[in-house]
Amino acid sequence: LNIVRIRESGRSCTGHPGSKYWFYSLCAIRGRPLPIMPMLIYIAYCVLVVELLIHKVPGYGDIIELKALIVPVQTLGLSLFLLLAFRTNSSYDRWWEGRKLWDGIASKSQDLGRMAVGWVAPKDKQLASEIIRWSIAFPVVAKSVLRGHGDLSELVSILPAHEIAALTKMGNRQSMVALKLTRLIQKASVHLTPAITNSMDNSVRGLLADVNSCMRIFQTSIPLAYIVHLRAFLVLWLGLLPFIFVSSMRHWAILVCAVIGYELLGFEDIGVEIEAPFGVDYNDLPLDQITSDLFTSLLEYLDELNQDED
Amino acid sequence: LNIVRIRESGRSCTGHPGSKYWFYSLCAIRGRPLPIMPMLIYIAYCVLVVELLIHKVPGYGDIIELKALIVPVQTLGLSLFLLLAFRTNSSYDRWWEGRKLWDGIASKSQDLGRMAVGWVAPKDKQLASEIIRWSIAFPVVAKSVLRGHGDLSELVSILPAHEIAALTKMGNRQSMVALKLTRLIQKASVHLTPAITNSMDNSVRGLLADVNSCMRIFQTSIPLAYIVHLRAFLVLWLGLLPFIFVSSMRHWAILVCAVIGYELLGFEDIGVEIEAPFGVDYNDLPLDQITSDLFTSLLEYLDELNQDED
Amino acid sequence: LNIVRIRESGRSCTGHPGSKYWFYSLCAIRGRPLPIMPMLIYIAYCVLVVELLIHKVPGYGDIIELKALIVPVQTLGLSLFLLLAFRTNSSYDRWWEGRKLWDGIASKSQDLGRMAVGWVAPKDKQLASEIIRWSIAFPVVAKSVLRGHGDLSELVSILPAHEIAALTKMGNRQSMVALKLTRLIQKASVHLTPAITNSMDNSVRGLLADVNSCMRIFQTSIPLAYIVHLRAFLVLWLGLLPFIFVSSMRHWAILVCAVIGYELLGFEDIGVEIEAPFGVDYNDLPLDQITSDLFTSLLEYLDELNQDED
Amino acid sequence: LNIVRIRESGRSCTGHPGSKYWFYSLCAIRGRPLPIMPMLIYIAYCVLVVELLIHKVPGYGDIIELKALIVPVQTLGLSLFLLLAFRTNSSYDRWWEGRKLWDGIASKSQDLGRMAVGWVAPKDKQLASEIIRWSIAFPVVAKSVLRGHGDLSELVSILPAHEIAALTKMGNRQSMVALKLTRLIQKASVHLTPAITNSMDNSVRGLLADVNSCMRIFQTSIPLAYIVHLRAFLVLWLGLLPFIFVSSMRHWAILVCAVIGYELLGFEDIGVEIEAPFGVDYNDLPLDQITSDLFTSLLEYLDELNQDED
Amino acid sequence: LNIVRIRESGRSCTGHPGSKYWFYSLCAIRGRPLPIMPMLIYIAYCVLVVELLIHKVPGYGDIIELKALIVPVQTLGLSLFLLLAFRTNSSYDRWWEGRKLWDGIASKSQDLGRMAVGWVAPKDKQLASEIIRWSIAFPVVAKSVLRGHGDLSELVSILPAHEIAALTKMGNRQSMVALKLTRLIQKASVHLTPAITNSMDNSVRGLLADVNSCMRIFQTSIPLAYIVHLRAFLVLWLGLLPFIFVSSMRHWAILVCAVIGYELLGFEDIGVEIEAPFGVDYNDLPLDQITSDLFTSLLEYLDELNQDED
Incomplete structure (x- = not known):
């Protein structure tokens, strides 16, 4: 309910919610994007890659190919983020429309x-x-x-x-x-x-x-081609991340990958969630x-x- | 058909498709951009460049000019991605209009x-x-x-x-x-x-x-100058990639180039495909x-x- | 009052405020975003992290994992800034609407x-x-x-x-x-x-x-998912900053983090403040x-x- | 004529032009931006700078100031590309309007x-x-x-x-x-x-x-201040490029500069060309x-x- | 007057101004953003910082903190440029509206x-x-x-x-x-x-x-919070520049800072100038x-x- 939402957000007539709202929204659980299955699979994959490299590949820290991977990953990353920003914008535009x-x-x-x-x-x-x-x-x-x-x-x-x-x-x-x-x-x-x-x-x-x-x-989603292409590259890009971080961060690479993975998968998840906003989800319109x-x-x-x- | 599309996408009345949809859309083949000819030609070109450099140029890993190429490629890349994002936005706007x-x-x-x-x-x-x-x-x-x-x-x-x-x-x-x-x-x-x-x-x-x-x-495409200029630089930029990656990645450079090539060519391909959306393609409007x-x-x-x- | 605002801004009929306005607005206090509580907490956190690392961890300047953190932080940063820019744009659009x-x-x-x-x-x-x-x-x-x-x-x-x-x-x-x-x-x-x-x-x-x-x-804020996800990553990203800067900048890291923190927290704060602009705040509409x-x-x-x- | 344009583009009723169109548009000459005079002058300038540095300055490859130039050039570049993207967007909006x-x-x-x-x-x-x-x-x-x-x-x-x-x-x-x-x-x-x-x-x-x-x-062009400021910095930025590339690429710097120059000058040229689209140029509207x-x-x-x- | 503007711009009915216009607009003085006072103050500041460091700090070229400053400056820079692009866009939208x-x-x-x-x-x-x-x-x-x-x-x-x-x-x-x-x-x-x-x-x-x-x-400027926050960080960011460049470029740092300063201050200046476009300035509307x-x-x-x- 919208009433709940306003109350929660503590918005007074000044239109500026107080510090309480700041910390509240930081810890909110309802409304937060939680792509659980994809996250679990991704973390399992990261653990696998990192452990295999550390335990089975002796000089994994010195493989020049692994270190060089950083260049294509950053290049692809820029393109991926622009595509994600486009996805976010068009989903929000549909929600607001x-x-x-x-x-x-x-x-x-x-x-x-x-x-x-x-x-x-x-x-x-x-x-x-x-x-x-x-x-x-x-x-x-x-x-x-x-x-x-x-x-x-x-x-x-x-x-x-x-x-x-x-x-x-x-x-x-x-x-x-x-x-x-x-x-x-x-x-x-x-x-x-x-x-x-x-x-x-x-x-x-x-x-x-x-x-x-x-x-x-409701009936016309964003062209499937964008969704499919964006997802394929998000997965590919995330799949490359542990290879890059493992050589310098060892086991910490898992944590770093999980965090980046959550940010991007969550970001994409919101786009999907608000694209058709007439349902009863927390982020849908308060019909x-x-x-x-x-x-x-x-x-x-x-x-x-x-x-x-x- | 739109009915098919909705069924496929598993969108329920909550407006939030489930995990199934996530994995489905990851592996979808219909609707995915597939610029087959350009991809084949590009991969052949990469193989050619990489093999020639490795087998015919002895100290290819130490040529300072090859290593320095990374700077113009990254600079051009930023400009190229912004142009691609512009292309994507305007195509989608036409589709949605x-x-x-x-x-x-x-x-x-x-x-x-x-x-x-x-x-x-x-x-x-x-x-x-x-x-x-x-x-x-x-x-x-x-x-x-x-x-x-x-x-x-x-x-x-x-x-x-x-x-x-x-x-x-x-x-x-x-x-x-x-x-x-x-x-x-x-x-x-x-x-x-x-x-x-x-x-x-x-x-x-x-x-x-x-x-x-x-x-x-339908009749007025995006100014030809943009399409032509964007394509010329996409091809040029992709053409420079194997030279950069070969010195540090050797044969892996082919794989990396193919992946980047597919992302960008596919990205551009979607822009072309949805620009005039009144046909019977999978990504066209469900007229x-x-x-x-x-x-x-x-x-x-x-x-x-x-x-x-x- | 708007009258006050115009007088303050010294805008003459030429529509181009003079140099005075430049320096005035640089030092303005009213209207400036001041997320005081979050700032204080963040600075306290930075002091804690920096001092702990310097005094308790002997070779903190040579830990390779700390140095490698720069890559994920820059990668996340790009994504975060694009999300912040989206937030700013949509808040301003609501204000202007x-x-x-x-x-x-x-x-x-x-x-x-x-x-x-x-x-x-x-x-x-x-x-x-x-x-x-x-x-x-x-x-x-x-x-x-x-x-x-x-x-x-x-x-x-x-x-x-x-x-x-x-x-x-x-x-x-x-x-x-x-x-x-x-x-x-x-x-x-x-x-x-x-x-x-x-x-x-x-x-x-x-x-x-x-x-x-x-x-x-007034009643419909930007989907909570965006606000929550953006905040969570802003906090996370800022939390990583002192670890990166401490190895090369020692105590200066606190200052640098405070400045970056103020820019980004303030940026986000404005987005919240002008989202529902019908109140009596300085940045609200002059109703x-x-x-x-x-x-x-x-x-x-x-x-x-x-x-x-x- | 639009008829010509459609025929050339080979767009069938599926709305998706074939591979032929891909290669055609790659090699198209009509419609391509060709800022001939500025290009010639820029290439002449690059040749001059590169040859002078190579032949008259002995240790040109080791001047630390030249190498350090890369940082401001990349920083300026980002700002320049965003400005160019803004220019492109607003020109295209006018064309489409x-x-x-x-x-x-x-x-x-x-x-x-x-x-x-x-x-x-x-x-x-x-x-x-x-x-x-x-x-x-x-x-x-x-x-x-x-x-x-x-x-x-x-x-x-x-x-x-x-x-x-x-x-x-x-x-x-x-x-x-x-x-x-x-x-x-x-x-x-x-x-x-x-x-x-x-x-x-x-x-x-x-x-x-x-x-x-x-x-x-037709009568109101984009504010002259943007055009003038953008051009001044485009020229300045391009003017700095040969200094950066010469130390690592020697004579190849001329080629690299020419390519980057063509991309950016062409990009800006399109913006000018489609800003007032009622003429009889190839990229004008098919009135x-x-x-x-x-x-x-x-x-x-x-x-x-x-x-x-x- | 608009007549003047058209004549100056040499726009013929083809809608594509010739090369002459290119060089004219490069050297135009009327209409160019000239934030004279801020520029003078900034240059004086750069001279001061650079000379003090060179003459009073013996090993200024090897201070690790100075070199490390580049990371926060580039990070802040990205955020600053996105904010500037937002400012430019919204000012231009007002002008065009x-x-x-x-x-x-x-x-x-x-x-x-x-x-x-x-x-x-x-x-x-x-x-x-x-x-x-x-x-x-x-x-x-x-x-x-x-x-x-x-x-x-x-x-x-x-x-x-x-x-x-x-x-x-x-x-x-x-x-x-x-x-x-x-x-x-x-x-x-x-x-x-x-x-x-x-x-x-x-x-x-x-x-x-x-x-x-x-x-x-005319009466409602962009929310003061944006102007104030943007200016504060523009000044701060520019203030950090000479520290970064001095170690590798010595006296040249002043020139580089002046150029970057002019680009960004001018960029921001245009935003202010065209925000309320009903006056008699050169960049105002030809009422x-x-x-x-x-x-x-x-x-x-x-x-x-x-x-x-x-």
Whole structure:
């Protein structure tokens, strides 16, 4: 939950977390990238290489080829780090774009509510209330589609049970909610000027387009060629490291390799983890928080509507 | 197919693929960049240089000029890697822009369907159904134009045969479908407010603009000067490598050069491959998947229409 | 305050601050990143390591493992700096996006004022004046929401006391002001063409969307995994530094480590500080200045309105 | 011509050019950056420095200052390469933005044609035909303005001779064509709904804005300070190279310097060449191809119009 | 002036300046960054350090600590260059964003003129002429606001003297011109369809928003923390340089330090200079040129109007 995240981070209204946060985040375990299997295999490999060289190869410290390996490793390293930085950047861009899209979904849902109260309610309260209810439903449905489950129980208090049941069965749920909203707006259009009607319809269009864009991020990963090529060379490069360090550091080479390995494998692991950020992982987007904030905000509009009615 | 890609990648709804995916992608062969001819030629060249130096030049390990070569090679290398990173970034940006454009095409087609059901259908079901059919046709036609073939067989169940035949013959197919849609909207405009009519016309405008932008990506490659200059120096730089490594590594130099060569040639190869991503390669955009998803979604709208009719 | 900032920076209309500014900013204390606790701990650690090695380890200057450490440290360093640069870039992008959003809020508030004077006032001065007053209220309320306090005293001269009191009690203040503006525009719509009404409603939509986007920046920090991984390696890398420098620099190593430590810890500190820029820190956005400029500008419109009335 | 470029590049519909293209582009001469004068002067300088040092300075290989020069050269080099990468990026961004703008011009011209056929033609064929003709004229006029010539002969078959003559004489041709289009739309507005009229007017607005943005790219080069500072240090850095290489490589230093010089001078040369991409160079945008494609597409609309007439 | 800049740069319509430009820009003095005071102080410091070490410290060439300094200096250097590249990028982005905003101001002013001639003039020539005059006034007023002076003499031939005098006195000039334009459009609205009226009003909204965004760039500098931290370390790093070079280069160290110092200080100086680009410096945006081009273009519309009148 985002609330938890903010509390944890100790961010006050100054926007600058204190020293506590510094040390907290240094020792955090949740959220830390932990590519356990690859790490274990790599460390086992390093131990193997280092022990074999030390115990089976007599003058391992003086092999000129081992010492010369440092040049290609540093050369490849530069290229590898630039590729990793590119990977990190594009993953983060996707994560942040996903966040912006949900920002858009929230804004448009809230806006449909605002227009329902401001423009439709003075003529037809019942219709306005229904538009607000379906505006609440859209983000919840979108979330369920992106997470690949059909759990719409959050909507129990908002929509009648038969509507929820009907939605759950459907394949393309989000487009059906959009169609429902379109029909409500079409009903409302007799009370509204064409321009206002069109604005509401535009919000529905925008909602559908934003969910489509989220699906784009979810379904289209970074070209496989980059992932595959980057991984192959990361593994190769890490595989060369113990050979370089063993001649001067002996057993310490294992520790040094493990540390470098963890940095780079973790770095790459984050890229994979945040590439499709609509799940429930610690580093994914706080979709539950976003929809629940929106829920509260739109319920306030519903209250406002009922207050006026009295 | 994208379905295949997702299954392969084992991405669950948590958005974080498991260890299996890690090892799978390490050993993947499809999607991996394989510049076979350049690699073979480069390895042959390395063998030649290394063997000649070892067997024909007596004191090759002590030539001071060979050892000093490391400085210009590292200097050039830095510049080369930055240029390669620039190449990678701009290719990926084009790939991702292409994906966004298809996102836009899908959203706009779907939206024409939604508006047809929501706004046109209550007045004229027949016309609404026709608008949906041509909205389905647009992305299929766009795909066929971008791939340079005239195969519109996907549309057999959607459009009458004579329309498909007429389309196949035309040069500028996408603009003719857009014109067809405009005329249908113009017919529908008697039932609609001007603002809603205009919104539908805007979607048609957007569809045409998105296909134009896809054509832009397809037809305009990165300035040839960059490609040519980058390639020339990549080849030159790789050509210098065996001279550097031979003095300290002897025969191992061939292996080291082959590895570095594969990393850099593969890196550059990906840039070329994803620059114009509308084909049917493994790393191209999953256009078939996108159009087929859209197909399903719009057919649901057609069903919805017929259901109401009953 | 921004005024202070400009005066301090001595920026004249040529846009090029003089030499004075150069030396001023070199010695500035306000605004400088000062991660005091981490720095103290790091320096204490460096002193400890250096003194222990010098006094307890006899031949510390000749330990080959210590000397060899330089290679992994430089390798890790490159990767660390690229990660830090990524961190800096994304923090700055968020900061600048926040500034753009407030630009948008200011423009839309001012525009509502302009339209009230230009389009509503000729028909209904009272209503126009009320729209302007609530346009002034919106940014002030938005600021109070983003800073997490309920202090709306800036609005005392603008809104009646009971409205301010009502607003202060509410949870979702910004959406209530937006609703209020919608209702005023709905009242005004009898005097206006639908297109102009819709334009005013669009401005309200935009205001709400901009505040939502500010909330996005405030609530969603950069994925925790990056922060945690970056910090862990920054600390690790800095922890290795004294071991490297002690063998050649003896006691000077402490000074060198402190300087490098300050650069990197400060660098990272700025990233954290400007990530959520809506507070009252020296490096946060000058929200007070923005709202007060807007205040002045909209009051001029109010004056203009009253002048016409005379 | 773009057609040529595609044919040359051998790009098939798979989007992945074959090996042939690889070797072709390696040896391409057209499009390759060739800063001939600077290269000749630099090589002459290198020969001079190297020969003077070898023949006039006896122990040139042992001067410690020469050997120590490598440190500042590598330090400066890193900074220089980052600056060059920045230059390359910003030039390419301008080039690609220019391409996008022309994409926009083509889309909007085509769209005016589509609307003329779809909306105006059912009421007034003559007027629709005139709108299409002037939509064809706009990009041709824009091209002639950006290239600074007054050759409008492409329009001979489209516009009456006196109109072409009048246009050729004018200074601000593009704004006159825009005005002409506005007047035609104003005439057509009696047959159209206000919203559709407005959409057509928006396209004219967009055309004018896009040409203005092209003028921006053409007239405003990257801040001269960057160009000047970058060049000064490129020259200085290259000037230091022969001093470094001569001590270990003797006469080979000339070859090495020439190669590094060509890479960097060529790199910078591309940046200059693509910064203002509206000319007729090999690396400029294929404006002729874009306008001629558009020509064909709009003529098809004209045919469509005449077909209907029959 | 931009005219001067183009002439100087010798850019022909091919977009590729000749060799002459190459050598010209190498020796240019105007536009070159010249941080004179910091340079003088730095050189004096280098002379002091080098002379003191050479004359007062006997075995300065063999102090192991001095030699070891190279490692932290290179490490810090990498981090410093990445920070400098970030600074350069963000300054250039602001500069280019400023240019785009002025592009928008020019386009919107010109568009108001176009609409006045095309839509208003057929009904009311007098009003159209007044709208054009105030459209000319807007960019001139915006320029005067951004430059912080009140000189509106450029408008003498366009607006009546009393209007200019009234404007000069006002604080928020740009919003008053926008209000004037709004009122003229409101007057014209009786002759126009609502959609066209709204389009004109949108242009006024856009003008005001663009000027607000220019004010944003002008008033909000890059977070002071970055500037301060970057400067502190630039100075520190430069301060360490003479210690490193003196042991191997003796007196030459002063020259080398001066060159590196000039590169980096100049680099940073450009970042400061183009950060707020609305002044009259050589590297600022050619605002005078932009407004005068626009002037000419809008006067042509005025002529067109008068021609029709005859």
